[in-house]
Amino acid sequence: MMKNDVPRTPAPEQEAAVQKKSIWLRIWQTVSHNWGWKLTSVLLAIALWGVLITQDTALPRDKVIDNVRVTVTNAVTLRNNGYIVVSGLDDLQTVRLRVRVPQRNYTTATSDNYTARLDLSQIQDTGEQTVKITASSSNSTQYGTVMEVYEPEVTLRVEEYSALSNVPVEVRLTGELSGDYFVSSLTRSVEAVDVSGPKSVVEKVARCVLDYDQSTLTPERSPNSASLPFYFEDATGNRLDSENLTVTPRGQSTAIQRISVSQEVYYLARVGMDTDALIVGEPAEGYAVSSIRVTPETITLAGSQVALAPYLTEGAMLYPYEQVNISGQSRTVSQLLYLNTPGNVEYISNTAVQVVVTILPQEFVNMASGAADTEQNP
DSSP: OOTTOOOOOOOHHHHHHHHHHHHHHHHHHHHHTTHHHHHHHHHHHHHHHHHHHHHOTTSEEEEEEEEEEEEEEOHHHHHHTTEEEEESSTTOOEEEEEEEEEGGGTTTOOGGGEEEEEEGGGOOSSEEEEEEEEEEESOHHHHOEEEEESSOEEEEEEEEEEEEEEEEEEEEEESOOSSSEEEOOOEESOSEEEEEEEHHHHTTOOEEEEEEEGGGOOGGGOSEEEEEEOEEEOTTSOBOOOTTOEEEETTOOSOOSEEEEEEOEEEEEEEBOOGGGGEESOOSTTEEEEEEEEESSSEEEEEOHHHHGGGSSTTOBOOBSSOEEOTTOOSOEEEEEEBOOOTTOSEESOSEEEEEEEEEEHHHHHHHHHHHHHHHOO
């Protein structure tokens, strides 16, 4: 060896690389040694784990449950606090949950086993409010625990709550009667209502309105009854948005959405009177009856078709209980006569008529009669 040949010492970087290579080599030798047995062991362990999982039905598994119905709670508490939700609840019907359920009930767990709730008592102000949805299982032992609510928050619009009592119910008649009928006074199941809801709407309410179509009325199904929806108007007749209003009959607590109305419908007959049969006797000598005037000239009867049959024929007349006695009279006589009215009709426009018998000197009557004949036969 020459004097200048000094032994070299490997640099630190080279030593680290050699050591790292040595480590990986030892690992590979360990892994590759009897690799068939080792692979078999891993597969056997996985199989044994699967068997244990299958046999232990108490072990939990995660499952996604769709269409869990949301229950809105504490609406009354919210109103007692002076608030009401006016929008945001209509689209809130069901939610999706992730649950951890025991394996034995994994396949039988459905949306019916879980409950989602929206607690309105969380709301403490008006405007847009974000409220959380909570959920739970009906039986935690059988159906496990709710781990997550997908889309767990909902935004609601809230207004002040208000109430108004004794709002009058007004029935508006529309359409025309399909025949010559008589209709009785209309009755309704509710005369006035109490209204509650958003203050912005309630403070404008002036009346509750029903539209009643008379074109459908007929005596064949009398009494005619209908259950009608209603709406609300302000003092100037503008229709209000009543979607969020709660309506109850005055002084009651059960909410209603319709009001019943009823009306009797009858056939009509218009009957006159034989004026000559209204008087008896003869006026004083030298005087004659100039005219007989009856007020009203016709009487209106209403009733069933059977009851009115005698008065629907041509020439049908009504007669009074008594007659005007003009015996010896030389001046006009006026008398109220009560009619012999049928007892089986539902309505009669008048039970008495005023009869005025004009009596004039005979020559005046003859002159008037001659003038009338001249006008008729010129």
